[in-house]
Structure formats: structure tokens, C-alpha cells
Amino acid sequence: MTEADVVLRAVGVHVAFGGLRAVDNVDLEVRRGELLAIVGPNGAGKTTLFNVLAGALRPTKGSVLLDGEDITRQPSHRRAKAGISRTFQHVRPFLDETVLRNVAVAALANGHRRAAADTRAAELLERVGLGGRLGKRAGELGLGERKRLELARALALEPKVLLLDEVMAGLNPVEVQRIGELLQEIRRVTSVNIVLIEHLLKVVHTLADRVVVLDAGAVLVEGTPAAVFRDERVIEAYLGRKYAAS
Ligand SMILES: Nc1ncnc2c1ncn2[C@@H]1O[C@H](COP(=O)(O)OP(=O)(O)OP(=O)(O)O)[C@@H](O)[C@H]1O
Numbered sequence: 001m002t003e004a005d006v007v008l009r010a011v012g013v014h015v016a017f018g019g020l021r022a023v024d025n026v027d028l029e030v031r032r033g034e035l036l037a038i039v040g041p042n043g044a045g046k047t048t049l050f051n052v053l054a055g056a057l058r059p060t061k062g063s064v065l066l067d068g069e070d071i072t073r074q075p076s077h078r079r080a081k082a083g084i085s086r087t088f089q090h091v092r093p094f095l096d097e098t099v100l101r102n103v104a105v106a107a108l109a110n111g112h113r114r115a116a117a118d119t120r121a122a123e124l125l126e127r128v129g130l131g132g133r134l135g136k137r138a139g140e141l142g143l144g145e146r147k148r149l150e151l152a153r154a155l156a157l158e159p160k161v162l163l164l165d166e167v168m169a170g171l172n173p174v175e176v177q178r179i180g181e182l183l184q185e186i187r188r189v190t191s192v193n194i195v196l197i198e199h200l201l202k203v204v205h206t207l208a209d210r211v212v213v214l215d216a217g218a219v220l221v222e223g224t225p226a227a228v229f230r231d232e233r234v235i236e237a238y239l240g241r242k243y244a245a246s
């Protein structure tokens with residue numbers, strides 16, 4: 001593993017909210033071509049780490065590198081231009097705008113002209129299975145459709161790295177399967193690197209090349225899905241508590 005094989009790297013990242021260490025000295029690498037899953041119990045710091053990677057939040061300590069370049073001080077719009085695109089755990093489309101417009105805005109931001117942006121947006125919406133919904137208001141979409149809209153919007157930025165925060169949460173098994181297939185297709189036809197925060201272990205097993213487990217803000221274990229989910233510490237910290245709670 002050389003430095004050229006690492007697309008995105010976090011080094012010694014800390015985030016403190018008052019006295020709470022939400023992210024505690026995390027080192028993370030996203031390797032070129034892989035699908036990396038980040039798992040961990042509620043409150044483990046997964047979304048906060050994404051916020052640091054995407055530039056929505058400045059870490060208290062540590063740095064973020066994209067293709068070897070230190071981007072820690074770059075605001076999120078610059079990072080989006082540089083190739084980091086993300087979806088939000090709590091999806092937030094422009095509800096009064098059409099489905100097409102929601103994605104076209106992102107394509108415009110990526111430098112397409114108006115007509116080309118609309119064409120590109122329509123293509124992406126077709127790819128995520130919303131081709132029949134272009135003229136609908138985003139507010140009229142169900143949750144599964146909104147998640148796919150969010151994905152199309154993130155893809156419209158033609159990212160190097162796509163950060164997906166629980167894109168499957170709240171969806172029914174058919175929709176989960178569908179998004180899983182979509183991600184596999186995206187990997188086949190583009191060179192995007194995907195980082196997926198995901199609670200559904202089956203999804204992680206099926207899709208991920210590597211898994212990082214966060215617990216209480218720190219990396220607990222990392223490795224292949226098979227190795228990680230056999231690890232006693234993971235069973236205790238993640239599965240044990242999760243099943244105990246349900
Ligand atoms: N803006 C904030 N201000 C204060 N505390 C915060 C803030 N954002 C997150 N936290 C706290 O930081 C910790 C990590 O939160 P985070 O949302 O990153 O967890 P998560 O792993 O994404 O959890 P979940 O699986 O529930 O989405 C939690 O204790 C949370 O309450």
C-alpha cells in the first residue's frame with residue numbers, strides 16, 4: 001500500500017463538542033477502488049467523521065488529505081469541487097423544486113451549462129430509477145425515492161469519493177436491495193470510491209471490501225467484513241449492545 005493508493009485520508013482527527021469527544025484520534029484511509037464501510041453503535045461518531053471529511057466541520061485536531069493534498073482548511077464547497085460528495089443521514093432535498101431541478105442544480109455547480117445540466121440530471125435520475133419522476137416535486141417522493149434522489153444529486157458532482165450516510169436506513173428490503181445493486185452498478189461504470197456508513201450488516205457483508213468499526217469516537221477494529229464481524233470486541237461493542245437494546 002503506497003500513498004498513491006490512498007484517495008482520502010484522515011490523520012489523528014479529533015472532534016470535541018464541549019466535554020464530549022465525538023471523534024477521538026481517528027486515522028482512516030480510503031483506498032483507491034475500494035468500498036469502505038463505517039459501522040458502529042449510535043453516537044459512535046460516524047456522521048461527525050463524515051462532516052470532517054466533507055468539510056462541514058473543522059476538526060479540533062488532525063488533518064484530512066485528498067490525493068495527498070491537505071484539505072483540512074478547505075470549506076465544503078471547495079471540497080465538493082475537488083471531488084468529495086456526500087449524502088445526508090437526514091435527507092434534505094429542495095422539497096418545492098422538481099426532482100429534475102434538484103439534481104440539475106448539482107450538475108450546474110459541477111460546471112455544466114443549463115441544458116447540459118438538465119440532460120445530465122435526467123440521465124442520473126434514470127440510472128437511480130427515478131426516470132419517471134422528473135417533473136414531480138421532491139416533496140411528493142417517498143423516503144426510498146428521496147434517498148435515490150440524494151444519491152443522484154451526489155453523483156451529479158462526479159465525485160472521486162462518495163460519502164453515503166445511511167442511505168438504506170428506513171427503507172424496505174426491496175428498496176435496500178435496489179440501492180445495493182445501484183451502488184454495485186455505479187462501481188462498475190465509474191471509478192468513484194465509496195464510503196458507506198451503514199447499520200445493516202447484511203449490506204456491509206455484501207458490498208464492502210473493508211470495514212472500519214468506530215466505538216465511542218475511536219477506531220475499534222478494521223478489516224474485511226468476515227474478520228471484523230467475527231471479532232469479539234465488535235460483537236461486544238456493536239452487536240451485543242444493539243441486540244440488547246432491541
Ligand atoms: N453538533 C453537535 N453538538 C454537540 N454534540 C454533537 C453534535 N453532533 C454530534 N454530537 C454528539 O457526538 C456524538 C457522535 O455523534 P454522531 O452523530 O457522529 O454519531 P453517529 O455514529 O453518526 O450516530 P448514529 O448512528 O446515531 O447516526 C454523539 O454523542 C452526538 O450526540
Ligand SMILES: [Mg+2]
Pocket residue numbers: 046047048089
Ligand atoms: Mg450518524
